[in-house]
Amino acid sequence: MATAVEKVTPVAPPPDNEADKLLPGRHTLPASWWTSEKVLDFEKRAIFAKAWLYCIHSSRFTKAGDYFSFNFLGWNFFVIKTKEGSIKAFHNICRHRAYPVVRKQQGSSTILGCKYHGWSYDTDGLLKKAPHFDKIEGFEPKDNSLYEIKTHISRQGLVFINFDNTENATPFEEFFAGLETEMDEYDFTDYEYHMSYELDGQFNWKTLMDGYQECYHCPTAHPGLNQAFKMETYKVVPKGNYCRHYAKIVQEEVPIIDDNGDADQESSWFGFGKKRDISKAEKKENPGGSFNGLWCYLFPTNGVNCYSPAWYSIRVLPITAKRTILQYDIYTKKGATEAQKKEFVDFLQQVEIEDYNLCEATQKNLNNGVYNTGYLHPTKEKGVLHYQGLVSKMVKNHYELEKAAGQAINPAALTGSRNEEAEELEKICSGIECMGSNPGEQHEGLEW
Ligand code: FES
Numbered sequence: 001m002a003t004a005v006e007k008v009t010p011v012a013p014p015p016d017n018e019a020d021k022l023l024p025g026r027h028t029l030p031a032s033w034w035t036s037e038k039v040l041d042f043e044k045r046a047i048f049a050k051a052w053l054y055c056i057h058s059s060r061f062t063k064a065g066d067y068f069s070f071n072f073l074g075w076n077f078f079v080i081k082t083k084e085g086s087i088k089a090f091h092n093i094c095r096h097r098a099y100p101v102v103r104k105q106q107g108s109s110t111i112l113g114c115k116y117h118g119w120s121y122d123t124d125g126l127l128k129k130a131p132h133f134d135k136i137e138g139f140e141p142k143d144n145s146l147y148e149i150k151t152h153i154s155r156q157g158l159v160f161i162n163f164d165n166t167e168n169a170t171p172f173e174e175f176f177a178g179l180e181t182e183m184d185e186y187d188f189t190d191y192e193y194h195m196s197y198e199l200d201g202q203f204n205w206k207t208l209m210d211g212y213q214e215c216y217h218c219p220t221a222h223p224g225l226n227q228a229f230k231m232e233t234y235k236v237v238p239k240g241n242y243c244r245h246y247a248k249i250v251q252e253e254v255p256i257i258d259d260n261g262d263a264d265q266e267s268s269w270f271g272f273g274k275k276r277d278i279s280k281a282e283k284k285e286n287p288g289g290s291f292n293g294l295w296c297y298l299f300p301t302n303g304v305n306c307y308s309p310a311w312y313s314i315r316v317l318p319i320t321a322k323r324t325i326l327q328y329d330i331y332t333k334k335g336a337t338e339a340q341k342k343e344f345v346d347f348l349q350q351v352e353i354e355d356y357n358l359c360e361a362t363q364k365n366l367n368n369g370v371y372n373t374g375y376l377h378p379t380k381e382k383g384v385l386h387y388q389g390l391v392s393k394m395v396k397n398h399y400e401l402e403k404a405a406g407q408a409i410n411p412a413a414l415t416g417s418r419n420e421e422a423e424e425l426e427k428i429c430s431g432i433e434c435m436g437s438n439p440g441e442q443h444e445g446l447e448w
């Protein structure tokens with residue numbers, strides 16, 4: 001099989017647009033958007049319930065019944081390989097009384113049994129057994145199957161889900177138009193799962209994205225990264241709901257040479273400039289020199305970053321307005337030695353912890369009520385401007401929708417199983433929620 005290095009020809013970034021250099025900068029969104037729980041609640045309905053979210057790579061599923069469970073802002077769900085070999089996603093909610101059907105982060109079972117009252121489902125989410133319900137009039141197992149979530153598996157095996165349950169849900173091909181073709185530049189089949197790790201940060205999800213979407217900070221904040229790439233070539237190119245990042249690897253043009261002039265002894269496997277020993281075989285196929293990387297930010301909270309020796313994904317999980325969990329999955333090149341894998345992981349973790357520290361310190365100041373907005377560079381921070389623009393557009397659109405409807409609209413809500421009585425009681429509940437804590441007091445419309 002062709003290796004990634006032989007197959008891949010990363011495209012060059014589009015040339016600079018001279019007119020861009022004359023653009024005025026713009027300000028960031030106000031700091032309150034980084035601190036308010038109500039804004040995060042609203043973003044959940046306006047953005048996260050409508051976007052395509054990356055979960056996992058299909059190579060992690062080897063046999064029918066393999067599953068991985070996730071939690072995104074309280075939405076519990078799992079992704080499973082069916083008996084027919086496809087990959088499906090379901091809300092991790094038993095249709096009986098809402099107990100979670102799978103309890104582990106990862107497992108394998110072709111029958112999923114709920115540990116509350118013993119209902120069980122197959123890998124297609126169909127209800128197969130409901131103890132003592134067989135003779136109950138009007139009870140239809142097919143109407144009590146697990147709630148399926150929209151999925152898209154890219155031809156590279158990247159698994160995405162979308163919580164939007166409305167008829168207005170945006171198809172994947174529209175939401176990420178062009179992404180799948182772009183990803184063809186990289187041979188995902190030549191890589192295998194290596195490891196995952198997680199960071200728990202005291203900052204808003206956008207604080208991380210602000211840093212992710214520009215490399216203006218790299219010369220100051222990432223000394224290691226700065227050695228690995230030609231920072232002057234770093235460019236973020238917005239492509240709708242994703243942005244591609246481009247930069248040239250230094251090693252391509254400037255081999256790392258030690259004091260004795262022996263490049264083979266000092267050159268790291270993929271040119272990040274760390275001193276280490278490598279065997280002759282390894283140095284011959286040094287792949288870092290031919291691939292400048294395929295790094296994509298996937299709006300709103302994901303990234304897929306492909307290098308020669310490995311690729312990794314990042315899932316950014318907002319927990320509260322001021323707390324976010326970052327999950328990294330790393331897939332290394334097949335046949336890579338433990339030392340080569342370690343070199344990549346060390347490099348990645350160093351850069352990520354540098355970003356993490358920037359975020360924690362920044363968020364403290366965003367929280368303190370002094371700073372409001374800052375001025376962004378029109379080209380160097382173009383990616384930040386772009387994604388913040390997407391945030392504000394989606395929030396504004398949804399705000400108008402809710403204002404017109406006079407109530408909160410949650411596109412992820414599952415309303416299919418409601419009956420007339422449930423509808424009536426739901427209305428009473430909304431009425432109660434609209435009342436203030438003091439009797440007689442009425443909130444006027446939405447709270448923000
Ligand atoms: S909640 Fe699952 S069987 Fe009752």
Ligand SMILES: [Fe+2]
Nearest residue numbers: 211212222355
């Ligand atoms: Fe960074």
